[in-house]
Amino acid sequence: MPMRSRFRLWLKKRGGRRTGTQRAALSGELLYHSVFVVVGAVALWLHVANVLLPSARSREDTASFREAQCEIVSRRIDIQRVYTGYRFSLSEGRVVRESHLEYRPECHVQLLVDERPAPPVWAPAGGLTPSERAAESALARFQAGQTYQCWVDLDDPQQIVLARPRLWWPWLVTLIPLSLIVLGVVGGARSVLRVGVSRERRQSVAQRARGWESLLTPTSPTAGAALPDLGAVIDSPGVRLPYRLPTVGDSPWRVAGMAAICVAWNLLVGFFLIGLVMDHLSGEPNWTLTVVVAPLALTGVYLAAALVRDARTATGVGVTHVEVSDHPLLPGRTYRGVVIQAGQFLARSLTVSLVCEEEATYLQGTNTRTSTELVYRDAVLRERRLEVTAGKACEEEFSFTIPAGAMHSFSSPHNEVRWALEVRGTPVRWPEFRRRFMMCVYPTALSVVPHTSQHTEGAAS
Amino acid sequence: MKPQRVEPDVTIRFAQGRRTYAPGEGVAAEIRVANWRAIDCRRAEASVVWHTAGKGDEDLHVHELRALPVSGADAVDLSSPYRLEATLPECPLSYDGVIVKVCWCVRLRLLLPGYRSVAFEAPFRLGEAWSPSPPAEEEHAPA
Numbered sequence: 001m002p003m004r005s006r007f008r009l010w011l012k013k014r015g016g017r018r019t020g021t022q023r024a025a026l027s028g029e030l031l032y033h034s035v036f037v038v039v040g041a042v043a044l045w046l047h048v049a050n051v052l053l054p055s056a057r058s059r060e061d062t063a064s065f066r067e068a069q070c071e072i073v074s075r076r077i078d079i080q081r082v083y084t085g086y087r088f089s090l091s092e093g094r095v096v097r098e099s100h101l102e103y104r105p106e107c108h109v110q111l112l113v114d115e116r117p118a119p120p121v122w123a124p125a126g127g128l129t130p131s132e133r134a135a136e137s138a139l140a141r142f143q144a145g146q147t148y149q150c151w152v153d154l155d156d157p158q159q160i161v162l163a164r165p166r167l168w169w170p171w172l173v174t175l176i177p178l179s180l181i182v183l184g185v186v187g188g189a190r191s192v193l194r195v196g197v198s199r200e201r202r203q204s205v206a207q208r209a210r211g212w213e214s215l216l217t218p219t220s221p222t223a224g225a226a227l228p229d230l231g232a233v234i235d236s237p238g239v240r241l242p243y244r245l246p247t248v249g250d251s252p253w254r255v256a257g258m259a260a261i262c263v264a265w266n267l268l269v270g271f272f273l274i275g276l277v278m279d280h281l282s283g284e285p286n287w288t289l290t291v292v293v294a295p296l297a298l299t300g301v302y303l304a305a306a307l308v309r310d311a312r313t314a315t316g317v318g319v320t321h322v323e324v325s326d327h328p329l330l331p332g333r334t335y336r337g338v339v340i341q342a343g344q345f346l347a348r349s350l351t352v353s354l355v356c357e358e359e360a361t362y363l364q365g366t367n368t369r370t371s372t373e374l375v376y377r378d379a380v381l382r383e384r385r386l387e388v389t390a391g392k393a394c395e396e397e398f399s400f401t402i403p404a405g406a407m408h409s410f411s412s413p414h415n416e417v418r419w420a421l422e423v424r425g426t427p428v429r430w431p432e433f434r435r436r437f438m439m440c441v442y443p444t445a446l447s448v449v450p451h452t453s454q455h456t457e458g459a460a461s
Numbered sequence: 462m463k464p465q466r467v468e469p470d471v472t473i474r475f476a477q478g479r480r481t482y483a484p485g486e487g488v489a490a491e492i493r494v495a496n497w498r499a500i501d502c503r504r505a506e507a508s509v510v511w512h513t514a515g516k517g518d519e520d521l522h523v524h525e526l527r528a529l530p531v532s533g534a535d536a537v538d539l540s541s542p543y544r545l546e547a548t549l550p551e552c553p554l555s556y557d558g559v560i561v562k563v564c565w566c567v568r569l570r571l572l573l574p575g576y577r578s579v580a581f582e583a584p585f586r587l588g589e590a591w592s593p594s595p596p597a598e599e600e601h602a603p604a
Contacts, residue, residue, distance in 0.1 A: 022576040195576045200508045200568065204523040221592065226522065226553045358561040360517030371516050373559045407556045407590040412520035415513040415561045443552040443588065 026195050033188035040180030047072070047177060051170045058127065062161055065151035070109040070160065072144050073120050077135050078104045080128065102128045105133035107142050107162055109150060123150065123160035228411045228418070228440050230328060238323030240338045240395065245322045245437035248420060255310050262307045266300040274295060309431055316430050318343020318388065322352070322421050328440040329419070332404035338397045338421055339381065344390040348426040352381035354400045355436070356407075359416040376403070380421075408443040469502075470495040473567055473583035474542075481586040484515040484551040488585065490567045491542035498540060503540065504572040509547045509565070511587075516560040524550065554588030 083099040105125040111118040126138035142148060142162065153159035194202070238244040272293045279286050318341065325336040339352055356376035362369055381398035388394045400421070410417040420436045427433070476489035492507055494500070509525040525547035529537040537543060545567060556563040568582040 026576060057603065140584070173562055196572075197577060198504075198506055198570050198572070200506060200510060200570060201528075202522050203521050204526045207523060225550065280522070358515075358558050360515055360560045362516060362518045371560055375559055403591075405589055405591045407554065407558070408552060410553050410556070410561070410563065412513055412522075414518040414520050415563075417556065417558065417561055443554055 006297045020162075022195060026191060029191040030188055033184045033191065036180050036184030036187065038184075040177040040184060043177035043180065047170070047174060052174070054127070055170060057196055059164065062151055062153075062164055064400070065153050065159075065161065068111060068150055068160075069147055069151045069372065070111045070123070070149050070150045070162075072142050073108040073110055074144055075105070075107050075125075075139050075142060076122075077132070077139060078106050080104065082128075087183050100130060102130050103132050104128045105135045105139035107139075107209075109160055109162065111150070111152065111160060112147075117249065118157065121158050121160055123162050125162045162226075226410050226412050227442065228409050228438075230440055233327050233439065237320070238338075240340070241323035241325050241336065243324050243327040245324060245421065245439050247320075248436040248438045255307070258303075258307050258310060262300070262303040265296075265303055269293065269296050298321070313431050313433050316343065317345060317425065317427060317433050318393075319422050320433075320435050322423065322437040328409075329402050329410070330440040330442055330444050331402045331406045332444065334399055334401045336397065336399050337380070337393055337421065339424075340393050340395050341386075341388050341425070342393040343388050345427040345430055347388065348384070348388045349388040349424075349428075350381070350383045350396065350427060351379055351424045352396075352398055353422045354378045354402075354419070355422050356417065356419050359418065361414045362380075377422075378404070386425075402441055406441065409440045467496060467500050468480060469497075469500050469571055469573075469579065469581070471569055471581040473569065473581065475567075479585075481589075481592065482549055484549060484554070484588055487546060487548050489544060489546045490583065491544050492567070492569050493542045494539040494569075494571075496540075497538065500571070501574050502531050502571050503574065505531055505537070506570045507543065507545045508568050508570070509545070509549075509561060510568055511553060511555075511565045514533070514564055515558065515563040521558070549587055552588075554590040555586040556590045557592045 080102050081099050082102045083097055085098050086095050087098050089096045099187045106122050107125050108120050109123045110120040113219050125142055129135055148162060151164060233243055233245060249262055276290055276293060320360045321340040323338050329335060355374060357372055357374045359370060359372045380400040381396060383396055387395060409419055419441045420438050424434045463478045472493050474491045482488055507529060508523055510521060510523050513520045553563050555565050564584055565587045566582040566584040568580055570578060570580045572578050
């Protein structure tokens with residue numbers, strides 16, 4: 001086995017290798033998911049016992065109260081010590097009872113009964129709360145000397161309440177522990193099912209589901225055959241030949257994206273540069289910051305230069321179109337093509353090549369990497385000293401043959417074989433450009449009839 | 462003393478010794494587990510699949526899947542050859558590329574005690590797609 005030419009100290013793991021047995025893996029996963037269930041269950045019990053049930057009881061207790069009017073005489077916050085349990089105190093060396101203070105806002109109210117004031121009683125203006133600020137906030141709604149609505153127990157007029165809050169947020173908070181329980185249960189069920197179900201069975205079920213989905217939404221007839229979708233090409237008619245091929249990769253959005261990154265980067269660097277320059281001019285240079293910002297500034301200059309180069313190529317060279325006579329293509333057959341180049345420039349050469357490349361995507365730890373390999377190239381057009389003038393696009397016709405026995409276009413989630421026509425130009429005053437146009441090569445035996453050139457070609461310019 | 466684990470002795474033979482099929486043809490294979498009665502198999506599945514290999518992560522597509530009952534009245538005895546037949550599709554063709562490979566195979570998966578799953582496969586070729594050669598620049602007269 002050849003040694004690696006470059007030794008990487010940190011190499012993330014690739015592939016789905018497992019350390020240990022399936023049983024140990026299942027036990028670990030079930031333990032992980034059961035933690036979610038237990039935490040969710042405990043949180044749910046605490047929430048129901050301390051928030052939901054008291055709130056429900058409070059509403060139930062005051063359900064039979066009748067509405068009345070009362071006058072506030074005075075206000076207070078009643079402080080109560082609530083004991084919650086026992087703990088062992090290291091400093092005292094004994095078990096002590098745990099407690100904390102809770103606050104209840106109360107008002108001294110005078111009920112108006114048959115237009116005669118009744119003796120004042122203390123009525124709660126809110127529930128017991130561990131937060132003194134919450135109690136003060138509840139009490140602030142009631143002012144002494146003012147008249148407010150209240151609720152009185154018909155059986156015991158001494159029982160009066162000033163507030164019957166309808167709390168909605170406790171029910172929303174219930175979703176948190178419930179979601180933990182659901183996560184744990186679903187995750188545990190998936191772990192068990194995954195062990196008991198083979199990879200082929202899971203894939204078969206997924207394929208069947210995609211088949212049902214295709215009944216509801218129209219998809220390409222080749223969707224299950226690992227062939228690329230023809231829609232992007234069939235839906236785009238050409239002007240000289242029936243099919244205009246879509247461009248791969250290079251697009252105006254790339255230049256726009258680069259511009260956004262370049263502007264953002266240089267604005268940030270400029271912000272630091274202004275401060276640095278002012279420090280230097282004032283005689284108090286910050287050399288540490290200067291050393292840090294210098295490479296960032298150089299990077300900003302490089303980004304700007306790259307942006308200018310790409311923008312010049314995109315705007316100065318003009319749009320390139322490639323059209324073909326048939327689609328999809330079959331191995332062993334010859335087709336006609338035309339390249340239409342717009343713009344205004346003089347080119348040393350213009351080359352059109354038939355290329356085939358493989359692309360493989362893989363996970364390396366948490367990174368997704370893509371590797372591309374060119375496996376076939378055949379120059380089908382080579383023009384020297386081409387002049388493209390404004391207002392009149394340059395058109396060059398060519399023919400190309402898909403090699404007999406060639407692999408057809410192949411597309412799966414992580415692997416791809418794709419065919420394209422690559423246009424490479426070398427303008428005199430602009431940077432070299434390379435543009436690719438995707439096309440689909442089908443296997444010879446496929447029963448889907450390829451679309452052949454049916455319409456009359458447009459009038460030559 | 463821990464009981465010794467018995468590994469299945471699996472053979473997969475293609476009908477007429479063929480290993481290459483044309484698109485649309487039928488593939489037939491006989492699957493046999495010589496020590497079937499000695500292993501404690503919980504579940505068995507025979508399938509015709511294609512999967513990718515090479516640099517990218519593996520993609521799997523199941524073309525034909527047969528669940529073989531191992532208990533009950535319909536239990537299959539794999540000590541006798543079990544015949545698996547399937548009509549192959551027109552694509553994808555078998556392909557041995559540089560970083561992408563498409564491989565067709567007949568696969569037998571056995572679920573053994575302790576949640577241990579083992580798979581045995583026999584590859585075959587579908588179609589005759591060529592392996593790529595290094596890119597070459599060829600002179601081509603313009604149309």
